[in-house]
Amino acid sequence: xxxxxxxxxxxxxxxxxxxxxxxxxxxxxxxxxxxxxxxxxxxxxxxxxxxxxxxxxxxxxxxxxxxxxxxxxxxxxxxxxxxxxxxxxxxxxxxxxxxxxxxxxxxxxxxxxxxxxxxxxxxxxxxxxxxxxxxxxxxxxxxxxxxxxxxxxxxxxxxxxxxxxxx
Numbered sequence: 001x002x003x004x005x006x007x008x009x010x011x012x013x014x015x016x017x018x019x020x021x022x023x024x025x026x027x028x029x030x031x032x033x034x035x036x037x038x039x040x041x042x043x044x045x046x047x048x049x050x051x052x053x054x055x056x057x058x059x060x061x062x063x064x065x066x067x068x069x070x071x072x073x074x075x076x077x078x079x080x081x082x083x084x085x086x087x088x089x090x091x092x093x094x095x096x097x098x099x100x101x102x103x104x105x106x107x108x109x110x111x112x113x114x115x116x117x118x119x120x121x122x123x124x125x126x127x128x129x130x131x132x133x134x135x136x137x138x139x140x141x142x143x144x145x146x147x148x149x150x151x152x153x154x155x156x157x158x159x160x161x162x163x164x165x166x167x
Contacts, residue, residue, distance in 0.1 A: 010140040017082035017144075020137045024107075027130040031111045034126045038118025052116045059113025066106030069095040073102075082141035090149040098164045100142070100155070104134040105162040135161070 013019025044050040071078055073094030079085050095102045108131045115123035138161060146152045161167055 010136060010143070012083075012140070015083070016079075017137075017140065020082050020140060021080050023133060024130075024137065027126065027133055028107065028111065031114060031123055031126040031130060034123035035114050035118035035120050038120040038123070049119060052119050056113045056115070056117030059116060060110050061113075063106040063108070063110030063113055066095065066102050066109060068106075070102035070106060082137055083144045084148050090145070090151060090155065092151075092155050092159075097159065100159050100161050101134070101138045104138055108134060108162070138162075 011019075013023075044053050073096055074091055077085060077088035077091055079088070099105055108127065111127040111130055112124070115127050142152070142156065146156070149155075
């Protein structure tokens with residue numbers, strides 16, 4: 001097993017990172033609750049609102065596809081916890097050849113789409129909190145991945161975290 005070069009400053013929040021998952025679900029619920037008032041009146045009244053609806057639906061669909069691709073490509077290595085399963089291998093192909101955390105990226109994209117669909121600034125703010133939280137969660141997860149897989153540092157150096165070629 002390789003040892004990570006930098007000490008982790010982010011907390012484990014449980015033996016497998018259970019607290020990180022709980023926080024993620026709380027923030028997803030916050031996004032949903034913030035969207036509810038806007039979803040009650042989906043009928044757009046202006047061309048700008050029509051654009052928000054179309055962009056929102058497209059972002060939600062794209063986010064869903066990214067999440068499903070991440071699920072499919074992880075296969076038996078899939079776990080909601082940030083600490084990898086004992087018998088899991090490092091997945092570097094499929095969508096993981098383009099980004100390291102497609103499930104998190106897809107969740108943020110879907111939440112942003114929901115916020116646009118609901119035309120809700122509070123939902124956008126909750127989505128921003130979700131994005132920051134998932135960025136921190138991914139950093140904690142990467143500490144565990146680097147400890148487990150000797151090739152993780154090379155994978156990390158050639159693959160972006162959330163957005164291909166950008167971040």
